[in-house]
Amino acid sequence: MTDEEIKALVLRELSNIAPEIDSSRIDPAVNVRDQVDLDSMNVLDLMIAIHQATGVEIPEADYPKILTLNDFVAYLRPRLKDR
Amino acid sequence: MPSLGADMEAGTLVQWLVKPGDRIKRGDVIAVVETEKGAIEIEVFVNGIVHSFTVQEGEKVPVGTVLALIAADGEAPAVPTPPAIKPVPPIAPPPVRPVTPAAAAPPPRAEKQPAPAPGPALQPSPARLRISPLAMRVAMELGVDPAAVKGTGPGGAITRFDVEAAAKAKAAPPPTPPAAPAPAALKPARPAMMAADKQAAMRRAIAAAMARSKREIPHYYLGTRIDMSRAMAWLREENLKRSVNDRLLYSVMLLKAVALALRDFPELNGFWVDGAFKPGEGIHVGVAISLRLGGLVAPAIHDVDKKNLSEIMTGLHDLVKRVRAGVLRSSEIADATITVTSLGEQGVEHVFGVIYPPQVALVGFGKIVEQPWAQAGMVGVRPVIMASLSGDHRASDGHRGGLFLAALDRLLQEPERL
Numbered sequence: 001m002t003d004e005e006i007k008a009l010v011l012r013e014l015s016n017i018a019p020e021i022d023s024s025r026i027d028p029a030v031n032v033r034d035q036v037d038l039d040s041m042n043v044l045d046l047m048i049a050i051h052q053a054t055g056v057e058i059p060e061a062d063y064p065k066i067l068t069l070n071d072f073v074a075y076l077r078p079r080l081k082d083r
Numbered sequence: 084m085p086s087l088g089a090d091m092e093a094g095t096l097v098q099w100l101v102k103p104g105d106r107i108k109r110g111d112v113i114a115v116v117e118t119e120k121g122a123i124e125i126e127v128f129v130n131g132i133v134h135s136f137t138v139q140e141g142e143k144v145p146v147g148t149v150l151a152l153i154a155a156d157g158e159a160p161a162v163p164t165p166p167a168i169k170p171v172p173p174i175a176p177p178p179v180r181p182v183t184p185a186a187a188a189p190p191p192r193a194e195k196q197p198a199p200a201p202g203p204a205l206q207p208s209p210a211r212l213r214i215s216p217l218a219m220r221v222a223m224e225l226g227v228d229p230a231a232v233k234g235t236g237p238g239g240a241i242t243r244f245d246v247e248a249a250a251k252a253k254a255a256p257p258p259t260p261p262a263a264p265a266p267a268a269l270k271p272a273r274p275a276m277m278a279a280d281k282q283a284a285m286r287r288a289i290a291a292a293m294a295r296s297k298r299e300i301p302h303y304y305l306g307t308r309i310d311m312s313r314a315m316a317w318l319r320e321e322n323l324k325r326s327v328n329d330r331l332l333y334s335v336m337l338l339k340a341v342a343l344a345l346r347d348f349p350e351l352n353g354f355w356v357d358g359a360f361k362p363g364e365g366i367h368v369g370v371a372i373s374l375r376l377g378g379l380v381a382p383a384i385h386d387v388d389k390k391n392l393s394e395i396m397t398g399l400h401d402l403v404k405r406v407r408a409g410v411l412r413s414s415e416i417a418d419a420t421i422t423v424t425s426l427g428e429q430g431v432e433h434v435f436g437v438i439y440p441p442q443v444a445l446v447g448f449g450k451i452v453e454q455p456w457a458q459a460g461m462v463g464v465r466p467v468i469m470a471s472l473s474g475d476h477r478a479s480d481g482h483r484g485g486l487f488l489a490a491l492d493r494l495l496q497e498p499e500r501l
Contacts, residue, residue, distance in 0.1 A: 020375055037375070040332050041403050051327045060322050060330065 001054075001080045003073050010072045015048040017042050028069035054080055084116070084138075087123055087416040088292065092242045093235075094118045095143040096150065105133045107153070112412065114150065119281075119288035120272025124412045131155040145235060145242060151329045225250040233445040243291075278376075285378040295439050300355070303481050304435045306471040307488045309495055311451055315466050317498035333451070334425050335396045337468075339447050339501045340494040341423055342366045342387035343354045350479040351444040352420045360443065369439065370399065370483075372406045381439060382411050383419035392501060426452065427468070436473045443475035444484075446491075 001009070002014045011023040018036050026035055040044070050062075051057050058066065066075050071077070084094050095117040101107055112124040113133075129241055134152040138144055175400055222229045225246065232249045234241035276343055322330045345352045345366050353363040366388045369381035384390075384398040426434045427450030434447030449469040456465040470491055474484045494501065 040334070044241060044327075044330060044332060047327050057327050060319065067467070 001076075003077065006073045006076050006080065007069055009053055010046075010050065010069060010076075013046055013053065016049065017045050026069060028073075031067045032069060033067070052074075056080065084144050084145050084150060085125065085413055085417065086146045087116075087118055087413055091118055091288070093143055093145045094123075096140055097122065098140055099136060099151075101133050103135050105129060107133060115410075116413075119284040122410050123416055124410060125150075126413050127153070128201055129153060129155045131148050143244075151471050165268070166413075190483055201368050222246045222280050282377060285374075287377060292439060293437050300438050300440060300443075301476040302438060303474050303476050303484065304471060305474070305481060305484050305488055306433065306435070306469055307492060308454075308494045309468050309470050310456060311466045311468050311495065314495050314498040315451070329393065329396075331396050332399075334448075335392050335399060336367055336495065336498060336501055337425065337448055338370070338384070338387055338395055338399070338423060339390070339392060340491050341421070342368055343494055343501070344487055344490040345421065346388055347490060348479075348483060350483060351474065351487060353443060353478075354420070354441040355443050355475055355478055356441050363420030365420065367418045367420045370402065370443070371422055371424035372403055375407065378405055379421060380411070380416070381422045381424075382406065382415035385414070385418065396500035420444065423448070433469050435471050435473065438473050438475055443478040445473040447471040447473065 004038050007028065011026065011044055014026075014032070014036065015021060015023050018038065021036050026032070032038070033043075054076065056076060058075070062075070084095075087094070096114060098115045099113070100115065101111075101113045107113060107127050108130045109128055111127050113127045114125040116125055118121050131153045134154050135213055136151045138148060138150045144150075222232070222241075227246050227250045229241055229246070231246050232241050235245050244442055305456070311333070315333065318331060318333055318336065325331070349362050350360065352366055354361045365386050367383040367385045367462050368387045369383045371379055371381045373379040382402055384395060384402060387395060390398070402411075402415070419442065422436070422439050422445045424434055424436050424445065424446040427448055432449040432452060436445040436447045438445045447470070449471075451466045451468045453464050454467040455462050456467065469490055472484045472488055474481070
């Protein structure tokens with residue numbers, strides 16, 4: 001998957017969870033939770049959705065590394081490079 | 084039409100999910116009703132056979148109205164067709180049990196809901212207006228003369244909805260041909276409520292319940308800090324073993340600990356009805372879930388004390404999904420014996436909640452923050468959560484409330500036993 005595809009995927013799943021957001025206005029360099037009102041159940045749902053879409057399971061211990069949209073791309077890119 | 088909360092006066096029957104002749108059993112979902120809280124699936128509380136419907140799809144009727152006649156098992160199946168069924172209130176011939184499906188519990192509050200009288204509806208006395216205090220207040224706010232409003236509630240009582248309808252009619256330009264008077268209690272349902280209407284309706288429902296709470300319930304508030312280091316360490320270990328689909332959230336541990344602690348403090352788990360405390364049958368924890376576009380509901384997870392953490396997590400996940408999709412079941416809406424609110428996600432450390440009547444207690448949790456924690460002469464840094472109890476002083480005292488919070492603390496220090 002390309003970076004753009006990964007970004008689009010995360011934004012799509014995010015929109016499913018928070019339908020009110022305008023995904024074009026999400027700043028990829030800013031903490032997602034500062035831009036979208038997400039509780040811990042929403043975050044879990046996002047991780048489940050990403051797992052279902054990509055097969056990548058993100059352990060809880062890695063959550064602190066993944067704060068922005070760019071972080072998602074950086075985290076998922078090496079794990080999805082052959083897909 | 085079951086009462087699905089202290090604030091509900093009427094509901095619209097959106098859809099029947101069964102038909103006359105169908106065999107139904109306790110717990111089956113038989114209809115969908117639209118309320119201020121969204122669409123609610125109505126569960127039935129008897130086993131039997133659907134005889135007939137007394138309310139049709141699209142009708143809006145007051146709480147207490149008979150929706151359907153069900154021949155319960157063990158009753159004579161040969162049922163005479165009830166003569167000219169009227170929608171309000173029960174006029175069922177004896178062999179058929181009039182059923183206001185499921186979830187009459189929690190017992191409807193006394194002041195607003197006269198039990199549906201058997202026999203023909205009471206005639207409103209010409210001398211005294213039958214109007215609920217809420218409807219009277221709304222009438223004053225909207226500048227509506229209550230005497231000119233046609234009541235559709237039990238016994239012809241004027242409900243808030245009648246007042247609002249009258250206000251709307253007043254505001255609208257008079258239709259050129261004078262509209263035929265709507266038959267009482269048989270007003271056709273409004274077309275599907277628009278999102279903004281729903282928002283406004285939910286806001287009003289919350290306003291009514293919370294105003295009643297602060298008017299009637301003498302709250303006392305207690306708070307304590309709880310060291311969450313053991314609980315969080317246990318959870319981290321536990322979640323390592325689980326796939327992402329089965330992971331637990333720490334709020335599930337809080338719910339279980341609250342439920343277990345309540346076993347020893349029954350006076351916090353139940354309802355204040357008719358001037359007396361009525362203990363809850365089971366520990367059904369209402370979970371305050373906020374909606375993305377504003378407002379909140381607090382549906383129950385049943386028997387939380389008897390469920391393991393995975394079961395509670397599944398229940399919570401399912402509940403959150405259905406709240407956001409707008410479909411809840413009647414028992415979830417009506418059964419909660421206590422409410423838990425966790426506002427920590429929004430970043431506050433302290434929550435002192437407002438009790439949801441007729442419940443008698445609410446437990447609040449703030450966010451988990453790292454704090455200096457002194458123990459045995461040493462200061463360390465621990466993840467700490469602030470737990471609070473809002474108690475109804477009619478039903479319990481601060482001393483017992485304090486012991487409850489201490490018990491909650493003890494339970495969270497032994498997470499493996501939750």
